Amino acid sequence: MRQLVVGALRAWGKFHAKMFQLEVDGRPAALRPMNCPGHAELYALRPRSYRELPLRLAESGHVHRLEQSGELNGLLRARSFIVDDAHPFCAPGQVAAELRSCLELARELHNLFGLPLRAELSLRPADRLGSDDVWDRAEAGLRDGLRVAGISFEERPGEGAFYGPKVDLHVADSLGRSWQMGSVQLDYQLPERFDLRYVDAGGRDRDGEGAPNPPAIIHRAMFGSMERFIAVLLEHGDGWLPLWLSPEAVRVLPVGQADEPYARAFAEQLRQAAVRGAVAPSGPLAARIRDAAAARVPVVAVVGPRERAGVSVALRRAGARDHDVVSLAHAVEGLREEVLSRGR
Ligand SMILES: [Zn+2]
The missing domain is CATH 3.40.50.800 (Anticodon-binding domain)
Known part of the structure; x- marks a missing residue:
């Protein structure tokens, strides 16, 4: 519980300027700006076994961000939107395969809508958490995943978050403007903050001798904001949609x-x-x-x-x-x- 509170407070520190804050029954409250902490709490509801991993929690999550009025731009940037958000929780040996399947799904979904997909792979920054060994594996997992999925990508050295490397998925519209859509991000840090654990095949959890590490979380949004996706899809095709998707075919x-x-x-x-x-x-x-x-x-x-x-x-x-x-x-x-x- 203490860890949950600490995790929530840190998220508050980072996000509070972007959160809609209000008071309910004399207590401070806010509209949620992201889905990840909620999924981490769902994971932590009861003890987990290695047999449950990878555990994939997914949601079309309604989030709210207090963007500056000058930043708002129709459906492309809104203050309230739906994220097609998923968080697979993985044991260390499952991370590479899970990343690959996330990236293959991204390619498949964008092909379905006829959207050419391009990716940016953001690599370890100078100031970071975790050993080089962990970063080597995480970056190699994403790089291999992109290659296997057949997604063209550029590498951005030093641009990753302090807790993990990230793949941003971009789509160009009919005017050649590039829009960031979904992302796939590997995170060893959030599970640590939320004290997430599982019991391994030897019956050990984190407090035992030779205990397993916390599970890794993958933050996986294929389209990102659904509102932005709809806007980019319409812009990309100049209003034309594939026949199967057209409201009037x-x-x-x-x-x-x-x-x-x-x-x-x-x-x-x-x-x-x-x-x-x-x-x-x-x-x-x-x-x-x-x-x-x-x-x-x-x-x-x-x-x-x-x-x-x-x-x-x-x-x-x-x-x-x-x-x-x-x-x-x-x-x-x-x-x-x-x-x-x-x-x-
Ligand atoms: Zn997330």
Whole structure:
């Protein structure tokens, strides 16, 4: 308990200027600025065995930071946001594999959204805690993880935190601006501060003879702030999202009034196939096609007398010059497949 209080006080010392402070029932209180101490407390709730490690605690954690008003920038920098935060607690022998899997997950997730990922590896600073041996292993673990995950990276000597090296994940938007998103950081210090322990295979915990070290914590945020991620995703694609993610994947345009029931039946089939579609019935066709592009709808389906007669639809992808006439069943199945596979 004492250690928890000390840990909380140190965090307070570092963060209090960025915390929203208030008074509740005559006692000081604050809105939480980060999720890590809470996860450390969850770990410390009861004795842990080596069999439970790696123990991965994850949360879409709502955090609050009192940023200066001049620093605020739409969704890119907000005072209240959600972090996709996870903290794997690992025994020493598990650290390298866990780092690798964090970095592989980062690459996989960014590939899914079509975002090119670049990393910065911040290495040991002059003023640091822990032996060189521990730092050697920690840095090698991150470096190997980046290589295995196939993420291009630059090294930043001296830029790591005093308690561990760190990988920052960056994405460039459509204007070439680089944004820091998630990060993967190895930390031997927080477990020490919170007096975290586990019982090893020999039944020893930290007070025993030849006791095991505290578990290492990996701070793992893949997207970082979800609000910032959404902003960067929209900026990166100039508003275009992958079809599976678009709020409106397909806009169905009947040529004339007589084509409307057919258009609605097609939209209904799309809906049943879990493809988000909508019908836009009125107005000149060319204007409706322009409107769909302005609304960043990735697929336009035109249906007129010819399509009705052939039980087909004319699909046009964003950016394509021509329509592609395909059978209605084929269109539904192809779009469904694309949504389910998330374009992969
Ligand atoms: Zn953390």
